[in-house]
Amino acid sequence: MTEEFGLLEIEEGEPVGDEFEEIDVTDTEADRIARKQDREFLEFRKRIKNTEQFKVEASVFDDATLGALYKLVQDGYIDAFGGPISTGKEANVYTALAPDGEVAVKVYRINASDFRDMREYLDGDPRFEGIGSDKKKVVVAWTKKEFANLKRALAGGVRVPEPIAIERNVLVMEYLGGEDQRARRLNEVHIENPRTTYEVVREYMRRLYRSGLIHGDLSEYNLVVHGGELCVLDLGQAVTVHHPNSREFLERDCHNVAAFFGRQGLEVDDGDLLEAVTEPEPEPEPTPSEDATR
Structure with missing residues (x-):
């Protein structure tokens, strides 16, 4: 392991505050896609469901999550999926091919997650007032919070994965790793x-x-x-x-x-x-x- 570490230059950022005083958790285009399930989406859903590494991931890839992924594909952020990088209690991370190279896609679970641990970080935070215990609202807000935190850390000179895009409970960010393995x-x-x-x-x-x-x-x-x-x-x-x-x-x-x-x-x-x-x-x-x- 190298002994030399370069520190990032600190950007001029906004003063300390709470970016998401109010977080919009209303239905998104991804939710509407999931409900509509048009022909192209159904074909996308079948392709993902039939991919080997996703066959046992029903708890992760519910229809609304597939709708979010489909929207990210339509918007040009993702071209094709690779394999899983890591799995956790609340989220799984996968590699994906993007127009400019490889990216990481973090998918927060909704239906199968236990959010008791999350409450420790949510309770008392003004950005999450009024969300209550609705799992969908918690996950959407949590995903937006990570996107905002990554942007703020990067602007402050902390080396983190660069956030690229967000859709509902799916976060696209810089992939840290090589061709053979993650960092x-x-x-x-x-x-x-x-x-x-x-x-x-x-x-x-x-x-x-x-x-x-x-x-x-x-x-x-x-x-x-x-x-x-x-x-x-x-x-x-x-x-x-x-x-x-x-x-x-x-x-x-x-x-x-x-x-x-x-x-x-x-x-x-x-x-x-x-x-x-x-x-x-x-x-x-x-x-x-x-x-x-x-």
Whole structure:
């Protein structure tokens, strides 16, 4: 594993806030396609259902999800599906061929998921007021939240998969990996220089915080190495610094990161990491003309 990690340039972004004060969870074109099931959609549905790796994925590829995928194909974001990259409790990730190369497609389950864990991140967040326990509304809002969080993290100089498109419960984003395999997680590689690696992770945590975000589930399992860079995955559960449990989530992130690098032989203290992440950004140095006016 390379010892050199380049950090992204930070873009000028919007001030810290809550992008989705109100999230539109009304029916989309994908829902209408799923209900209408026109001839082309039925052929698309049959093709996906008959694909070998999707035969046992009925809980993932319900008709409305197929409608979302069909809409993404019609809009030119996806040309053909590849194989699964990962499976999780709430979502599966697949490779897909796009006009400009390979992409990753994250499909959040609706019918078969247990959203009790999600409530910890949703309750108390003003972006999710009024959604209640309706699974469809929760998933649509959650998917939109991940798309927004990825955009905000990227603008803040954090290396994450670039978000490309979103439709209902389906998120299309940059594929991190090569022809033969996905990018490897931090726990799957030999770390030649743990100190350098830790410093990059710490800087990314600080940049997330200064962008108004806290990952909420950060560990060696959602930090990957791609093209000599460390990349942060899975920002669906990330909350803003205004969330009532944000401090608790940040402390847990710090503990997970400190524990991992402690196993790599570093002396890392949870509290020191927390202090470094939350340290206020220094005031810019005044220009000579500003000095003259004081």
